[in-house]
Amino acid sequence: MAQKKQVSRVAMSKTSVRTKLIGVVFLAIFCLLVVAPSYANGGIDWLNKKANLGFPRLPDKGFNLGLDLQGGAHLIYQAKIDKIPVGDVVSAVEGVRDVIERRVRGGLGVSEPLVQTTRVGNDYRIIVELPGVTDVNQAIKMIGETPILEFKEQNNEPPRDLTPEEKKTMDTYNAAEQVKANDALKAVRAGMNFGMAVAKYSEDTTSTKTNGGDLGFITSDTFPDLYNWAKTAKVGVVSAIQKSTTTLVIAKKTAERDGEKEVSAAHLLLCYKGADRCDSSVTYTKEQALTKINEIKNEITVANFIEMVKRFSTEPGSFSTGGDLGTFKKGNMVAAFETAVWDAKIGTIVGPVETQFGYHLIYKKGETIPKEYSVARIAFYLKQKTDIVPPTESWVASGLSGKQLQHAEVASDQRTGQVQVSLQFNEEGTKLFSDITTRNVGKQVAIFLDGEPISIPRVNEPITSGSAVISGNFSFTEAKLLSQRLNSGALPVPVELLSQQKVDATLGADSLQKSFKAGLAGLLLVMLFMIIYYRLPGVLSVFSLLIYTVLTLTIFKIVGVTLTLSGIAGFILSIGMAVDANVLVFERLKEELRAHKPLRSATEEAFLRAWPSIRDGHVTTLISSVVLLWFGTGFVQGFAVVLGTGTAVSLFTAVTITRTIMRAVFGRFKDEANVLFLGYTKNSK
Amino acid sequence: MNIPFIKYSKVWYAVSILTSMVALYALFSWGIKLGIDFTGGSLVELSFAKNRPTVEQMDNTLKELKLDVNVIQKSGDDEFIIRTKFLDEDIHQALIKKIRASYEKDGNTVTEKSLQTIGSSVSQQLRQRAVSAIIWVNIAIILYVAYAFRKVSRPIASWKFGTLAIVALAHDILLVMGVFAFLGHFFGVEVETDFVLALLTVLGFSVTDTIVVYDRIRENLIHHSASEFGTMVNVALNETLMRSINTTLTVLLPLAALFFLGGSTIHNFALALLIGMASGAYSSIFIASPLLVTVEKWQRRERK
Numbered sequence: 001m002a003q004k005k006q007v008s009r010v011a012m013s014k015t016s017v018r019t020k021l022i023g024v025v026f027l028a029i030f031c032l033l034v035v036a037p038s039y040a041n042g043g044i045d046w047l048n049k050k051a052n053l054g055f056p057r058l059p060d061k062g063f064n065l066g067l068d069l070q071g072g073a074h075l076i077y078q079a080k081i082d083k084i085p086v087g088d089v090v091s092a093v094e095g096v097r098d099v100i101e102r103r104v105r106g107g108l109g110v111s112e113p114l115v116q117t118t119r120v121g122n123d124y125r126i127i128v129e130l131p132g133v134t135d136v137n138q139a140i141k142m143i144g145e146t147p148i149l150e151f152k153e154q155n156n157e158p159p160r161d162l163t164p165e166e167k168k169t170m171d172t173y174n175a176a177e178q179v180k181a182n183d184a185l186k187a188v189r190a191g192m193n194f195g196m197a198v199a200k201y202s203e204d205t206t207s208t209k210t211n212g213g214d215l216g217f218i219t220s221d222t223f224p225d226l227y228n229w230a231k232t233a234k235v236g237v238v239s240a241i242q243k244s245t246t247t248l249v250i251a252k253k254t255a256e257r258d259g260e261k262e263v264s265a266a267h268l269l270l271c272y273k274g275a276d277r278c279d280s281s282v283t284y285t286k287e288q289a290l291t292k293i294n295e296i297k298n299e300i301t302v303a304n305f306i307e308m309v310k311r312f313s314t315e316p317g318s319f320s321t322g323g324d325l326g327t328f329k330k331g332n333m334v335a336a337f338e339t340a341v342w343d344a345k346i347g348t349i350v351g352p353v354e355t356q357f358g359y360h361l362i363y364k365k366g367e368t369i370p371k372e373y374s375v376a377r378i379a380f381y382l383k384q385k386t387d388i389v390p391p392t393e394s395w396v397a398s399g400l401s402g403k404q405l406q407h408a409e410v411a412s413d414q415r416t417g418q419v420q421v422s423l424q425f426n427e428e429g430t431k432l433f434s435d436i437t438t439r440n441v442g443k444q445v446a447i448f449l450d451g452e453p454i455s456i457p458r459v460n461e462p463i464t465s466g467s468a469v470i471s472g473n474f475s476f477t478e479a480k481l482l483s484q485r486l487n488s489g490a491l492p493v494p495v496e497l498l499s500q501q502k503v504d505a506t507l508g509a510d511s512l513q514k515s516f517k518a519g520l521a522g523l524l525l526v527m528l529f530m531i532i533y534y535r536l537p538g539v540l541s542v543f544s545l546l547i548y549t550v551l552t553l554t555i556f557k558i559v560g561v562t563l564t565l566s567g568i569a570g571f572i573l574s575i576g577m578a579v580d581a582n583v584l585v586f587e588r589l590k591e592e593l594r595a596h597k598p599l600r601s602a603t604e605e606a607f608l609r610a611w612p613s614i615r616d617g618h619v620t621t622l623i624s625s626v627v628l629l630w631f632g633t634g635f636v637q638g639f640a641v642v643l644g645t646g647t648a649v650s651l652f653t654a655v656t657i658t659r660t661i662m663r664a665v666f667g668r669f670k671d672e673a674n675v676l677f678l679g680y681t682k683n684s685k
Numbered sequence: 686m687n688i689p690f691i692k693y694s695k696v697w698y699a700v701s702i703l704t705s706m707v708a709l710y711a712l713f714s715w716g717i718k719l720g721i722d723f724t725g726g727s728l729v730e731l732s733f734a735k736n737r738p739t740v741e742q743m744d745n746t747l748k749e750l751k752l753d754v755n756v757i758q759k760s761g762d763d764e765f766i767i768r769t770k771f772l773d774e775d776i777h778q779a780l781i782k783k784i785r786a787s788y789e790k791d792g793n794t795v796t797e798k799s800l801q802t803i804g805s806s807v808s809q810q811l812r813q814r815a816v817s818a819i820i821w822v823n824i825a826i827i828l829y830v831a832y833a834f835r836k837v838s839r840p841i842a843s844w845k846f847g848t849l850a851i852v853a854l855a856h857d858i859l860l861v862m863g864v865f866a867f868l869g870h871f872f873g874v875e876v877e878t879d880f881v882l883a884l885l886t887v888l889g890f891s892v893t894d895t896i897v898v899y900d901r902i903r904e905n906l907i908h909h910s911a912s913e914f915g916t917m918v919n920v921a922l923n924e925t926l927m928r929s930i931n932t933t934l935t936v937l938l939p940l941a942a943l944f945f946l947g948g949s950t951i952h953n954f955a956l957a958l959l960i961g962m963a964s965g966a967y968s969s970i971f972i973a974s975p976l977l978v979t980v981e982k983w984q985r986r987e988r989k
Binding site for chain 2 (some may be wrong): 028068076078125136137140173459497498499501502503504506507511515517518519522523525526529530533565566569570572573575576577579580584585587591609612613615616617619620621623624627628630631638639641643652
């Protein structure tokens with residue numbers, strides 16, 4: 001009876017070992033997929049391509065790397081809160097945080113900044129992490145500004161006329177320029193070298209002045225006036241003074257050459273469903289379109305081209321243009337079209353040509369080679385009204401700014417329930433606001449934040465109470481954000497840069513690579529040691545060590561632990577920790593085998609006896625990790641999280657995984673063991 | 686194999702007392718050089734693409750700026766490390782500009798690899814946190830050891846196990862700090878926050894080592910209470926010797942890899958851990974366990 005029970009227990013434990021082993025294998029596969037999804041995705045892509053099954057790809061997210069590994073900036077600011085009433089401190093600091101976040105996102109284009117507030121004693125600090133930012137100086141400038149809130153009113157002043165005095169100054173100046181130009185022209189006409197004249201007279205400030213006034217080859221686009229003159233002038237000829245509103249120019253034509261060939265053409269387009277920019281009313285399939293265009297081709301001639309275009313072309317607008325494309329240069333048309341047009345003879349119709357827009361029949365009307373002219377000039381700059389009178393702005397400062405705002409908060413309209421932002425000014429602000437609103441009844445005033453208008457309410461009546469509301473189509477969050485911004489503008493919390501850390505991206509990559517190498521080397525050394533010293537159990541511990549490694553990395557990835565350089569060091573350290581538990585068990589196993597216990601019960605005994613030491617050792621390290629997590633700042637916490645996670649995981653892998661693998665493998669050996677096990681001695685009884 | 690550890694207790698004590706004295710001397714006469722994490726200040730790391738100037742040239746360049754420069758040091762093949770008093774952003778920009786203007790000639794380029802500036806309030810906070818972390822880790826570990834050995838009371842009280850574990854631990858910490866005081870004095874090595882991390886990690890590991898040996902002593906106490914205490918401790922030490930050596934090796938191997946391959950940034954961190962771990966294994970065998978026997982002897986003498 002007892003024997004039977006014994007047998008059945010062994011049989012049961014065998015199946016349960018098998019189940020556990022399968023569990024271990026699945027765990028390992030899962031972790032590998034999470035840690036290195038790119039290999040699996042490669043396979044999935046291949047399968048999808050071959051069998052067209054459309055399996056989804058695995059999420060391919062990298063590890064969260066700390067700034068010391070990916071490069072970037074870490075800034076700590078102190079909010080100077082001494083002038084702020086105690087009750088408003090938290091929201092003021094939050095306001096500054098939001099402003100900074102907005103500035104780094106919008107202004108610097110950092111997509112994943114981390115902006116946090118922390119409190120140290122009575123100090124409020126704002127921590128800004130900017131991954132990948134290289135120009136820290138600019139970032140600091142942008143962040144350091146205090147938010148500026150301004151009230152502006154509409155600029156009613158029309159652009160003013162010049163005062164007689166200004167007009168006189170301008171005219172005198174321009175007259176003097178004219179005299180200079182006349183002198184220069186005289187000198188050139190009298191035989192002065194043009195380059196010398198440029199050096200002497202020209203007011204060009206760029207390199208044009210130093211290279212003899214040469215503008216290079218000009219086209220009708222770059223200098224239309226000069227180009228028109230140069231069309232008729234001969235090479236070597238010097239022009240009279242050409243006057244425009246801004247300049248007086250004496251030009252000399254120095255050379256002419258052929259420009260790029262231009263072609264003029266028209267086309268008939270038949271597009272089909274799915275072609276680029278094809279109108280949705282078109283019902284042709286690709287094959288139908290091809291058949292149809294070939295039919296058209298047989299009928300079309302130069303004489304009836306426009307008529308045919310009007311009848312058949314699917315191009316929007318072709319009815320009025322007749323398919324005319326005007327003149328164009330190389331590079332203006334898609335490649336297939338261009339080749340066909342350039343190769344065609346003038347006055348012929350070619351096609352059908354296939355492009356991504358459909359099938360084209362092209363009528364080449366002509367080609368021209370425009371001239372380009374090289375021109376040198378002596379330039380004199382004239383003054384105009386706009387040089388003297390500044391351009392008018394649509395908003396002008398009213399004198400009311402964030403300094404006079406006492407408080408802003410979210411409110412709602414009592415009748416309509418609409419969300420509003422209410423403002424309360426101080427005494428000076430109340431007076432100013434009352435003046436402004438009196439002046440601007442029926443008009444708009446604008447509220448500017450950091451130079452951008454954020455709200456442009458209309459003034460319905462003069463407001464003398466010193467309170468105002470900004471109503472608009474706000475959602476509650478928008479209104480809250482606005483009031484927060486206004487408060488931070490109204491209660492300027494200056495920030496002071498306490499510390500900055502910047503790591504160059506190349507240095508980060510270098511650190512990452514080096515620590516990766518070190519980790520790999522460490523892992524291999526430990527594995528080698530275990531195999532050489534403990535033989536077969538050592539080999540098994542290598543498996544559980546590998547599972548330990550991928551499992552820990554999986555947890556880092558899923559939880560989103562930020563890996564820093566010291567964190568990776570902690571991880572490398574925890575490899576040693578993970579092995580320690582195995583060493584404890586194997587040493588016990590050695591002792592049990594030396595005492596000639598049968599292999600299987602020796603194994604179980606070894607685990608049982610080693611457990612208190614394993615537990616105690618892990619707990620002390622966990623204690624260190626937890627305390628560090630509690631007291632540390634950023635990167636200390638990174639280390640603590642990694643070390644703590646590693647320790648907890650190693651407790652699991654060293655005991656559960658190693659034991660499962662050992663049970664499964666040792667089941668295949670005889671009870672008296674053999675030389676593959678350390679501690680085996682020939683039984684000499 | 687039976688090594689008579691306990692028999693030579695006095696020799697180990699002498700060795701440990703001697704090293705501790707030397708470490709204490711180093712600590713008190715030279716002190717550990719604190720880095721900018723704890724003192725505040727700025728550390729700029731520059732690399733030069735072609736020609737790295739000499740320390741003298743750099744010194745002269747910086748003198749023109751009238752900065753409070755503490756250290757100018759070459760590092761690696763093409764880098765410079767400059768440590769100054771706290772630089773605000775404007776002065777920092779002026780510094781970089783000046784160096785660029787002075788050395789960016791003939792195709793040479795200067796890259797600012799990293800910059801750390803730490804204000805005095807931040808460094809003060811880091812100092813406070815480091816101290817409180819060390820205190821709390823110690824308290825937590827003493828409590829845990831006392832708890833773990835709560836069932837042992839004969840022939841030695843559980844709190845004595847805890848205290849002796851801490852003595853061994855203090856020895857390890859002292860050694861690491863002594864070595865860094867020495868390195869600081871002769872090689873200008875400065876310690877930053879990561880040094881505290883290393884110390885705290887050493888604390889954890891050192892106590893783990895001691896606990897494993899004590900665990901075995903505890904187990905043997907329960908099973909063979911007949912034999913003499915000293916002999917029994919010696920048996921336990923021999924039984925756990927290979928484990929101590931192997932565990933230490935498996936921790937030291939990856940650390941050595943980190944020390945040699947991990948790059949300059951992590952160098953001191955790995956070194957502190959290497960020393961601490963090795964010392965931790967040593968102290969649990971040669972200090973913590975012999976001390977148990979010595980304490981037990983004292984107790985008997987008192988009773989007589």
